[in-house]
Amino acid sequence: MKKIKIKNKVRDFKNSPIKIEWEEEGIFLLNDGKNSFYGQTNKVDGKIYLLFIPPSISSDTEVEYTVNKTSEAPQSVALKQNDNGTIDVFINETLFTTYNYATQDLVRPFLFPVIGPKNKSVLRTPPAPGNPEKVDHRHHRGIWVSHGIVNGVDNWSEEGKHGYTFHKDFSELTSGPVFAKIHSVNHWVKFVERGDVKREVKILEEERIITVYNLPEDFRIIDHKIILNATEGETIFKDTKESGLLSVRLNPSMEERKGGRMVNAHGGIGEDECWGKRADWCDYCGEVEGVKCGVSVFDQPSNFRYPTYWHIRSYGLFTANFLGISDFTKDKTNSGTHILPAYEKLPLEYRICIHKGYTEESGVSDRYLNFINPPTVTIE
Numbered sequence: 001m002k003k004i005k006i007k008n009k010v011r012d013f014k015n016s017p018i019k020i021e022w023e024e025e026g027i028f029l030l031n032d033g034k035n036s037f038y039g040q041t042n043k044v045d046g047k048i049y050l051l052f053i054p055p056s057i058s059s060d061t062e063v064e065y066t067v068n069k070t071s072e073a074p075q076s077v078a079l080k081q082n083d084n085g086t087i088d089v090f091i092n093e094t095l096f097t098t099y100n101y102a103t104q105d106l107v108r109p110f111l112f113p114v115i116g117p118k119n120k121s122v123l124r125t126p127p128a129p130g131n132p133e134k135v136d137h138r139h140h141r142g143i144w145v146s147h148g149i150v151n152g153v154d155n156w157s158e159e160g161k162h163g164y165t166f167h168k169d170f171s172e173l174t175s176g177p178v179f180a181k182i183h184s185v186n187h188w189v190k191f192v193e194r195g196d197v198k199r200e201v202k203i204l205e206e207e208r209i210i211t212v213y214n215l216p217e218d219f220r221i222i223d224h225k226i227i228l229n230a231t232e233g234e235t236i237f238k239d240t241k242e243s244g245l246l247s248v249r250l251n252p253s254m255e256e257r258k259g260g261r262m263v264n265a266h267g268g269i270g271e272d273e274c275w276g277k278r279a280d281w282c283d284y285c286g287e288v289e290g291v292k293c294g295v296s297v298f299d300q301p302s303n304f305r306y307p308t309y310w311h312i313r314s315y316g317l318f319t320a321n322f323l324g325i326s327d328f329t330k331d332k333t334n335s336g337t338h339i340l341p342a343y344e345k346l347p348l349e350y351r352i353c354i355h356k357g358y359t360e361e362s363g364v365s366d367r368y369l370n371f372i373n374p375p376t377v378t379i380e
Contacts (some may be wrong), residue, residue: 001066001067001068002066002067002379002380003064003065003066003067003379003380004020004030004064004065004067004377004378004379004380005062005063005064005065005377005378005379005380006018006054006057006062006063006064006065006375006376006377007061007062007375007376007377007378008057008058008059008060008061008062008063008375008376009059009060009375009376010059010369010373011059011366011369011370012056012057012058012059012366013054013056013057013370013374013375014056014057014370015053015056015215015216015219015221016053016221016367016370016371016374017051017052017053017178017179017213017221018051018052018053018054018374018375018377019042019049019050019051020049020050020377020379021047021048021049021050022041022048022049022050023048024041024048024069025041025043025048026041026069026070027039027040027041027069027070027071027073027176027177028040028041028050028052028067028068028069028070029067029068029069029070030052030054030065030066030067031065031066031068032063032064032065032066035055037052037053037054037055038052038070038073038076038176038177038178039051039052039067039178040052040073040176040177040178040179042174042179042181042211051178051179052178053178053213053214053215057375073176073177074177075175075176075177076091076092076176076177076178076214077089077090077091077175077176077177077178077179077180077212077213077214078090078093078175078180079173079174079175079180079182081173084103085100085101085102085103085104085106085167086098086099086100086101086102086103087099087101087173087182089180089182089212091212091214091215091220092214094115094119095113095115096114096115096212096220097111097112097113097114097115097212097222098111098112098113099111099182099184099210100112100141100142101167101184102167104129105129107139107141107158107162107164107165108139108141108144108145108146108155108164108165109144109145109165109167109184109186109208110126110141110142110143110144111123111142111143111144111210111222112125112126112141112142112143113125113142114142114143114222114295114354115217116217116220116288116291116293116295116354116355116356117217117218117291117293117354117355117356118217118291118293119217120251120288120289120291120293121251121288122250122251122254122288122293122294122295122354123142123143123248123249123250123251124140124142124249124250124251124252124316126138126140126141126142136315137249137315137317138158139156139157139158140247140249140316140317141249142248142249143222143224143246143247143248143352144244144247145165145206145208145226145244145245145246145247146165146243146244146245146247147237147240147242147243147244147245147323148238148240148241148242148243149237149238149240149242150163150188150203150204150235150236150237150238151190151203151235151236152236152238153188153190153203154242155188155203156240156242156243156244157242161190161191163188163189163190163203164188164189164190164191165186165187165188165189165206166186166187166189167184167185167186168185168186168187169184169185170182170183170184170185171183171184171185171207177214178213178214179211179212179213179214180211180212181209181210181211181212182208182209182210183207183208183209183210184207184208184209184210185205185206185207186205186206186207186208187202187203187204187205187206188202188203188204188205188206189201189202189203190203202231202232203232203235204228204229204230204231204232204235204340205228205229205231206226206227206228206229207225207226207227207229208224208225208226209223209224209225209226209227210222210223210224210225211223211224211225217356218355218356219353219354219355219356219362219367220353220354220355221351221352221353221354222351222352222354223349223350223351223352224246224349224350224351224352225347225348225349225350226245226246226347226348227345227346227347227348228245228340228345228346228347228348229343229344229345230340230341230342230343230344230345231343233342233343234339234340234341234342235339235340235342236337236338236339236340237323237337237338237339237340238323238337239323239324239325239326239327239335239336239337240323240324240327241276241311241321241324241327241328242324243311243319243321243323243324244311244317244319244320244321245319245320245321245322245323245348246297246319246320246348246350246352247317247318247319247320248284248295248297248317248318248319248352249316249317249318250284250286250295250316250317250318251286251288251316252316253286253287253288253289254284254285254286254287254288254293254294254316255286255314255315255316256270256271256284256286256313256314256315256316257314257315258286259286259287260284260285260286260287260316261284261285261286261358261359262274262282262283262284262285262312262318263282263283263285263359263364264277264279264281264282264283264310265279265280265281265282265307265365265368266279270314271312271313271314274310274312275310275311275312275313275328276309276310276311276324276327276328276329277309277310277328278307278308278309278310279299279307279308279310280298280299280307280368280372281296281297281298281299281364281368282296282297282310282312282318283295283296283359283364284296284312284316284318285357285358285359291356292356292357292358293354293355293356293357294354294355294357294358294359294362294364295318295352295353295354295355296351296352296353296355296359296364296367296368297318297320297350297351297352297353298350298351298352298353298367298368298371298372299320299350300348300349300350300351300372301372302347302349303322303348303349303350304322304338304346304348305322308320308321308322309321309322309324309325309328311324311328320350322336323336323337323338324336351371353367
């Protein structure tokens with residue numbers, strides 16, 4: 001039997017996962033004599049980590065848990081793979097989100113819907129094939145990954161001879177009591193036409209790792225990691241604001257132009273103070289059918305060009321974009337172009353939080369600090 005001690009210092013720690021290195025794979029039960037909860041292991045790059053979500057821990061508090069392996073645990077966060085090219089993610093038997101990876105006429109994989117407080121969707125419904133709804137920016141689909149100019153190919157829009165992101169395989173599909181994980185492998189491609197022959201040409205390989213945790217509807221977390229791999233040789237990501245290596249299109253009723261509100265980590269409010277600015281996080285709030293809710297995106301400090309710039313608009317677009325620097329700074333000599341050398345990788349990790357209420361009342365700032373400064377954990 002092992003013991004875990006958690007020392008929490010500066011601020012309350014609530015509804016946030018803790019990850020520590022571990023020796024054995026499996027499901028574990030943690031207990032402090034009053035509360036018990038599950039831990040679930042996750043294997044990454046040959047290392048085993050134990051993930052668990054403790055009950056709220058007040059500041060300046062130390063708690064101790066015994067840890068025992070168990071063979072019985074509920075699938076509280078469960079994946080359901082469907083025949084139509086989607087995977088549903090359920091939290092305690094209630095749909096939270098769907099990963100769309102191979103549906104009809106799909107240009108790029110995306111998450112939609114994402115269900116927030118009071119069962120309200122926080123994302124805009126993607127248009128049907130052909131865009132009969134005539135929505136603006138039809139390529140803004142849920143939560144997605146894309147870039148406007150990669151090796152000269154537009155893998156952002158759905159206009160002209162745009163690029164595609166095609167699903168190729170799943171490295172892992174995991175359900176469990178603490179989290180569910182979707183680890184997919186995608187190819188960014190273009191099509192080359194010669195006469196009547198249309199040939200698919202691979203540009204790069206992408207791994208997308210989506211982790212969803214067993215948390216209440218008032219504050220839910222998606223950890224969203226992508227790894228861009230220059231498998232085909234040197235890859236050039238040109239400077240453009242038309243990019244979001246994490247992108248979100250919000251429910252229309254949440255848009256700033258319709259009464260919503262965006263805030264960044266520096267206290268900037270509104271598009272004028274948030275668009276093109278660098279910040280650790282941004283939060284976009286509004287109402288959906290009378291329910292106040294919001295979506296935050298946290299930038300991981302290990303990410304390239306941290307803190308990122310934000311391409312965040314009054315019409316509901318919300319992207320982390322560290323490449324469009326010349327647009328953001330209004331200086332064409334200040335290029336954000338990045339060259340990824342042949343066979344090297346660019347990992348990027350973001351935390352997406354779907355919360356009840358607006359920025360201050362949901363404690364977004366403290367949640368971010370818990371993300372980058374978790375409590376100290378020791379194992380005995």
